[in-house]
Amino acid sequence: MNLSLVKTDSTLPERPFTASDVKSMAINRYALDQAISHGDVRRPFRGIYLPSEVDDDPATRAAALVNVLSEHQVISDRTAAWVHGINTYSRVEESQPPPVETCAVRGFTRTRLAGADGHTRDLLPDDITIIGGVPVTTPLRTALDLGCNLNRREAMAALNEFAKNHGITRNALSKELPRFRGRRGVVQLRGLVPLVNRHLESQRESWVLVAISDAGLPLPEAQVWVDVDGIPTYRLDFAYPLARVAVEYDGDGHDNEDQRIYDEERRGWLVDHGWTIIIVRKGDFTGDRLDAWLREIKDALTPTYNSRRF
Numbered sequence: 001m002n003l004s005l006v007k008t009d010s011t012l013p014e015r016p017f018t019a020s021d022v023k024s025m026a027i028n029r030y031a032l033d034q035a036i037s038h039g040d041v042r043r044p045f046r047g048i049y050l051p052s053e054v055d056d057d058p059a060t061r062a063a064a065l066v067n068v069l070s071e072h073q074v075i076s077d078r079t080a081a082w083v084h085g086i087n088t089y090s091r092v093e094e095s096q097p098p099p100v101e102t103c104a105v106r107g108f109t110r111t112r113l114a115g116a117d118g119h120t121r122d123l124l125p126d127d128i129t130i131i132g133g134v135p136v137t138t139p140l141r142t143a144l145d146l147g148c149n150l151n152r153r154e155a156m157a158a159l160n161e162f163a164k165n166h167g168i169t170r171n172a173l174s175k176e177l178p179r180f181r182g183r184r185g186v187v188q189l190r191g192l193v194p195l196v197n198r199h200l201e202s203q204r205e206s207w208v209l210v211a212i213s214d215a216g217l218p219l220p221e222a223q224v225w226v227d228v229d230g231i232p233t234y235r236l237d238f239a240y241p242l243a244r245v246a247v248e249y250d251g252d253g254h255d256n257e258d259q260r261i262y263d264e265e266r267r268g269w270l271v272d273h274g275w276t277i278i279i280v281r282k283g284d285f286t287g288d289r290l291d292a293w294l295r296e297i298k299d300a301l302t303p304t305y306n307s308r309r310f
Contacts, residue, residue, distance in 0.1 A: 016050050016064035044097075045115045056097055058082040058089075059134075065100045065116060066134050072108040074128055075136040076119065077101035077145055083136050086161045088146065088154060103137070121145075122179070139166035144176055147192055148185025153285070156192050156210040157203035164198040199223045204249050205237055208280050212238075212247070215294045218301065220247060226270065234266050244275045245300045247293075251282060276300045 032049070035041040042050045048064045050056070059082055062075045078088045079101040089098060099117040104110045110118035127141040137145065143162035147155045162168040173193045180186040195213055199222045200206050213219060224239035224246075225232035238247040250263070267277050278296045283289060 015054070016044075016048050016060070016067055018047055018049070018067050045113060058097065058100065061097060061100050061115070062136070063132065063134050065102070065113070068113065069102065069111060069116075070104075070108070072105045073102050073111055073118070073135075074105070074123060075100065075134055076103040076121070076142065077117075077137075077149060080137045080142040081146060081158060081162075083131055083134065084139050084142060084162075085165060086158065088150065088158050088161075140168055140172055140176065143168050144173065144180065144189065147173075147189035148180065148183060152188060152192070152214075153207045153210055154203075155188060156195060157206035159192055159196050160198065160200045160206045161203070163196050164200070167198075168196075170194065170196050195219070197222050201237075202249065202251060204251055204280075204282070207285055208238065208247060208249050211285065211290060211294065212297065215298075217294065217297055220245075226275075228269075234270065240301060243301050243303070245278065245297065246270065246275055247278045247280065247297060249280045 032041065036043055036049075040052055042052055042056065044050055044056070044061050044064050045068060048067055050060065050064055054060055058079045062079050062083060066073075066075070075083060078098070081088050087094075099115055101117045101119070102111055103119040103121045103123065106120060106122045108120070110120045112118060123137070123141070127137055128135055129138045130136070136142075139162055143159055143166075146158040149155070150158060159168070159173070170193055173189075173196065177186070177190055177193070180189065192210070195209060197206075197209065200209065201223070205222075209219070209222075218240065220238035220240050222238055224236045224241060226234040226236065226239075228234070236246040237249050239245065248267075270277060278293055278300065280293050284293055
């Protein structure tokens with residue numbers, strides 16, 4: 001049954017709607033049930049409906065869920081990051097919409113609704129903003145929460161994304177750290193704040209940076225330009241200019257033939273002019289493959305930084 005055949009003088013809103021809204025839209029319950037069974041309408045949460053043409057993403061689900069949450073519940077964590085334009089989900093998680101993460105203001109009960117992942121936290125009024133009618137933790141508070149909650153590499157990536165896209169600074173993060181004393185994950189957050197760098201261009205570049213730091217190696221500069229005849233020509237993901245050592249992350253985009261040819265020419269010129277190029281790829285973040293490129297950096301830097309202990 002097509003839903004358009006059972007509507008009378010109203011149309012479905014292009015937003016989530018509740019069971020009580022149905023009465024005012026002149027759609028009888030049987031027709032709505034049929035529309036759901038035929039895929040014209042989705043039911044992401046009990047009592048909440050969503051037209052199928054509306055994207056089923058975390059932001060939409062958050063907007064749907066707030067219709068049945070109490071006023072003391074706030075969208076948080078990775079769902080909040082998505083609302084702020086930052087994706088911290090894996091591809092697998094994106095294919096199966098994850099639970100909407102929420103937190104209740106301290107003193108109130110966390111939500112236990114199906115499809116939600118509820119927590120309780122100390123939130124100040126300044127930790128909360130309203131976006132499209134949805135109460136959500138601010139970019140700063142969301143970054144802090146993710147710095148505690150995600151695993152180390154993903155937390156670093158999230159912090160750098162917030163720095164790049166929302167202007168979150170190390171200083172702003174550091175000022176909030178005393179509030180987090182005693183919270184699980186705060187030691188990790190405290191260690192990552194000094195590494196925050198708004199110039200990184202991908203999440204995996206953040207993984208490279210935190211791996212270098214964890215190995216006890218000197219931190220490289222990010223997005224370094226190399227001059228050719230006095231003109232900035234080649235940009236490196238990471239570099240130690242004094243030692244002429246570059247560290248580059250080759251993601252999926254480097255599988256493109258044109259990109260591969262350009263990289264070969266660029267790197268050939270750099271090698272010819274005394275640079276050492278260390279390439280990190282998607283599968284190089286665990287085990288022997290991680291150890292291999294970190295050892296390459298150490299060996300390449302040793303002649304220049306011979307007074308430093310690794």
